[in-house]
Amino acid sequence: MTSDANGTKVEIPRIISVDDHVMEPADLFEGRLPRKFQETAPRVHRGKITKITRVSGQDWRVDFGEDGTLGDYWMYEGVPIxxxxxxxxxxxxxxxRENVPVTFGDVRPGCYDMTARLADMDMNHMEASLCFPTMPRFCGQTFAEGKDKELGLACxxxxxxxxxxxxxxxxxxxxIPLGLVPLWDAELAAAEVRRNAERGFTAVAFCEIPAFLGLPSIHSGHWEPFFxxxxETKTVVCMHVGSSSKMPATSKDAPAAVGISLSFNNAMASLADYIFSGLLIRYPDLKLAYSESQIGWIPYALMRMDDVWNQHRAWIGLGDSIPEPPSTYYYRQVYGCFFRDDVGIRAIEQVGVDNATFEVDYPHTDSTWPDTKQLAEEHFAHLPQDVIYKIVRGNAIKMLRLDLDTDLDDSGRPLPILGR
Incomplete structure (x- = not known):
């Protein structure tokens, strides 16, 4: 516990992280695929890896050799992951925190084991966690890029x-369950959303910019069944940085640091896409979450989109398709997700105290585990307690429709008990 500028004690409630990751266990697909895929099912192998090279986004090339380091890797349609x-x-x-191969035995069991994960969450003042995949990549690109789409759907x-x-x-x-969908078929994707929603999924992983994956854009009408x-099921569309398999870069030979520093650009472009597509108007219960995109860019993006809407709508063909300023739809239907962002916190009113959610990013290189509570105390020391509650857990509860804190109001304060 720390104190704000007025000496008031700041309390960090138990954290709900809206962006963590799971390293799938080696036996995930055993007994879960039809018999005809027994030979082609994804499997874990072990070999000596000499080099792992980032090709683009989350696409990697793997080189093997006798002088390499022992590492585990998935094999899917002949491609090592x-x-x-x-x-x-x-x-x-x-x-x-290097880009080197590891085996399951080299990493914390909490990466792939549920019981160990819960223990690691307890160490970090975390109550709940939404986890993105690893082997399938952030929104299932591995299966979308495969040739056998029947196998991909089964996986x-x-x-x-x-x-x-x-x-x-x-x-x-x-x-908290986060589902995948077959990106190559919008009707099948819609069916999988409904199948999962019936059993309690409230979120699905999707691509920030489908066109970057060679898929139809969200302006094409192709994705209407999915959206x-x-x-209709109130399933949140979660779009992780890197889910486009393409990081912003200035040139092919720009160092990786350039793309990582600019990764929020895809989220900013995606937000403009969604707002000016009219999807948030046609589907007012559609909610979007920009996972690991940080939030400091949001106030400028909203200001610029509102200015474009006001100044240029006569000639850019908006007509009546966007009846209110773009920021209206952001504040109504979009969530930003962050782990460290002093700029965003200083502008939290413009970001939206009801639109910011917190994340730990366990077990990735950006992760704040196991010091997330301390970071939050320092990060949020100047904020009112009710705003801290919303950022750390309240907005996540609302976004994901979690059955938590039902005896608290929107500020995290106990509701009055009738008759007392």
Whole structure:
């Protein structure tokens, strides 16, 4: 506990992280696929890896050799997908968070084991967590890029079943299910959203900018079945940075630091896409979450979009399609997600005290585990307690429709008990 500028004690309620990651266990697909896929099912192998090279976004090339480091890797349709320390580095010194191969035995069990994850959450003042995939990539690009789409669909359904039955089911509600969909077919994607919603999923992983994956844009009308299903089931569309498999870069030979520093650009472009597409108007119950995008960019993006709407609508063809300023729809239907963002916190009123959610990013290189509570105390020391509550857990409860804090009001204060 720390004190704000007035000496008032700041309390950090138990954290609900809207962006963590799970490293899928090696037996995930065993017994979960039809018999005809027995030979082609994704499997974990172990080999000596000499080099892992980032091609673009979350696409990597793997080189093998006798002088390499022993590492585990998934094999899917002949493509190796290695376990990397950068995806399982929570708690390691910063200088050891390298892009090198690892085995399951090299990493914290909390990366892939549900019971160990809950213990790591307890160490970090966390109550609940929403986890993005690793082997399938942030929104299932691995299966979308595969040739056998029937196998891909079976793998997605198997992943969702595992997520619900084994990762989240025994956790007592502390691990929140996040579904995948077949990106290559909007009707199948809608069906999977509905299948998952019926059993309690409230969120689905999707791509920030589908066109970057070679898919139809959200302006094309192609995705209407998917968005309609999310709207009708109140399933939140969660878009992680990197879900476009393409990071912003200034040139092909720009260092990785350039793309990582600019990663929020995809989220900003995506937000403009959604707002000016009219989707948020057609589907007023559709909610979007920009995972790991940070929030400091949001006030400028909203100001610029509102200015464009006001100054240029006569010639850019908006007509009556966007009847209110773009920021209206952001504040109504969009959530930003962050782990460290002093700029965003200083502008929290413009970001929206009801639109900001908090994350831990366990077990990735950006993770604040196991010091997230201390960081939050320092980060939020100047904020009112009711705003802290909203950022740390209240907005996540609202966004994901969690059955938590039902005896508290929107400021995190106990509701009055009738008759007392």
């Amino acid at each position: 290695p376990l990397k320390r950068i995806n399982a580095s929570a708690g390691l010194p910063l200088d050891l 997605i359904q198997a992943y969702n079943d595992w997520m619900f039955e084994e990762w989240c089911g025994p956790s007592g509600g502390r691990l 309609r299903a999310c709207h």
